[in-house]
Amino acid sequence: MVQKIADEYRLQIITEQNSNNLIVVRAYCEERDKVSVEELERQCDVGQKGKASIFTDLLGDPICRIRHFPLHLMLVAEYGEARDIVGVIRGCIKHVTPGHSHHPLNLAYILGLRVSTTHRRLGVGTKLVEHVEKWCKQKGADYAYIATECANQPCINMFTHKFSYTKFRSPTVLVQPVHAHYKPISSGVAIVRIPPHVVVKIYRQLFANAELFPMDIDAILSNKLNLGTFMAVPKKLLPNWNPETGILPQSFAVLSVWNTKEVFKLQVKGVSKLTYACCMGSRVLDSWLPWLRLPSFPDVFSQFGVYFLYGLSMRGSDGPRLLKFLCRFVHNMAKDDVGCGAVVAEVGQQDPVRAAIPHWRRFSWSEDLWCIKKLRDLEGDECNWIKSPPSSAGIFVDPRDI
Numbered sequence: 001m002v003q004k005i006a007d008e009y010r011l012q013i014i015t016e017q018n019s020n021n022l023i024v025v026r027a028y029c030e031e032r033d034k035v036s037v038e039e040l041e042r043q044c045d046v047g048q049k050g051k052a053s054i055f056t057d058l059l060g061d062p063i064c065r066i067r068h069f070p071l072h073l074m075l076v077a078e079y080g081e082a083r084d085i086v087g088v089i090r091g092c093i094k095h096v097t098p099g100h101s102h103h104p105l106n107l108a109y110i111l112g113l114r115v116s117t118t119h120r121r122l123g124v125g126t127k128l129v130e131h132v133e134k135w136c137k138q139k140g141a142d143y144a145y146i147a148t149e150c151a152n153q154p155c156i157n158m159f160t161h162k163f164s165y166t167k168f169r170s171p172t173v174l175v176q177p178v179h180a181h182y183k184p185i186s187s188g189v190a191i192v193r194i195p196p197h198v199v200v201k202i203y204r205q206l207f208a209n210a211e212l213f214p215m216d217i218d219a220i221l222s223n224k225l226n227l228g229t230f231m232a233v234p235k236k237l238l239p240n241w242n243p244e245t246g247i248l249p250q251s252f253a254v255l256s257v258w259n260t261k262e263v264f265k266l267q268v269k270g271v272s273k274l275t276y277a278c279c280m281g282s283r284v285l286d287s288w289l290p291w292l293r294l295p296s297f298p299d300v301f302s303q304f305g306v307y308f309l310y311g312l313s314m315r316g317s318d319g320p321r322l323l324k325f326l327c328r329f330v331h332n333m334a335k336d337d338v339g340c341g342a343v344v345a346e347v348g349q350q351d352p353v354r355a356a357i358p359h360w361r362r363f364s365w366s367e368d369l370w371c372i373k374k375l376r377d378l379e380g381d382e383c384n385w386i387k388s389p390p391s392s393a394g395i396f397v398d399p400r401d402i
């Protein structure tokens, strides 16, 4: 189906080529474009001189970030007579609840926009966004949104000034490095794996008012990247609680774990020799003397993977404590998985789970910015959605977006 969409799209774009010979936008073709796109992504990843930067390796699969959405598209921009690939963009469409209203919406997510450093400010990014938006409209998207860092002024200017997106939500990204030692979990806490068919029921109940809850949650939970959903409950409640029923205990914390290690790897480059030596020294010491429980630094200077936590929720007075232990449990899972360097979560600014998730402030950022735009005329509640404050403190962050 996706290939068919790409083929339809290729035809339309070839027609448009006549009106602008310098920039040609067409669908990505794996055999033809993979090497050039990888080179372009590497070039765009170049960090600032003298500053640490994070580099992403898409593991030889440039389409990996959208592959898990049933409707997705990747476009490339060619420039000039040489028809070099100078830009790339991805888009996908999902069916989500907007929170305020019960009517699900088709929401397009635009991501992975990159323009070669040698071809910026020539309108390449603009052309790519125009085309991806056109595809989103054709496929019935009601809204489109993007996520970027608050400091990415070129991207923010482009979407807000040029394409009339409005700033929408700014969730916080919390990062917990994986240490060389296990983290202790209280003996009074039980951690139970919940089967996917029960999780669907639980999440539909817990996130009934949350924004961006995906209607295909069952597909997410049965994806091979999903490592499971776990619930922490006070051990004393266990005899009277059967997880199979989907009935929630008085006090609990729940989350699901997504293995992004199979999709991309990250690497930190550009740190000073002294920083490198201190970080690696802390790790060596931690693995030799684990009982000291040093907050050691993971080896982020080689490629590392990340576990992404989603569906985080808690209830009852014990909820925050249970969530803390649940995050420790995932940390220990990540420690056992060679090459996993961090556990990451993204939560709403006002979400109470935020305070309970262990994280390192230095690595976390509170300024992820989501910008959104209405793509077609809507009536009723759906129309006012983006102007209203969030319907609940929690945002459901789709792990496929990461």
Ligand SMILES: CC(C)(COP(=O)(O)OP(=O)(O)OC[C@H]1O[C@@H](n2cnc3c(N)ncnc32)[C@H](O)[C@@H]1OP(=O)(O)O)[C@@H](O)C(=O)NCCC(=O)NCCS
Pocket: 044, 112, 113, 114, 115, 116, 119, 120, 121, 122, 123, 124, 125, 126, 127, 146, 147, 148, 152, 153, 154, 155, 157, 158, 159, 161, 162
């Ligand atoms: C952001 C990016 C895609 C823009 O691509 P581009 O081809 O240079 O963009 P365009 O030439 O089409 O410019 C479109 C608008 O974007 C804004 N813009 C682009 N670069 C800008 C810059 N350096 N400073 C301020 N605004 C900028 C402007 O509003 C511009 O309109 P204008 O030229 O009429 O002023 C490109 O800078 C890039 O690849 N950056 C690195 C990756 C990235 O940040 N991706 C975006 C993730 S959301």
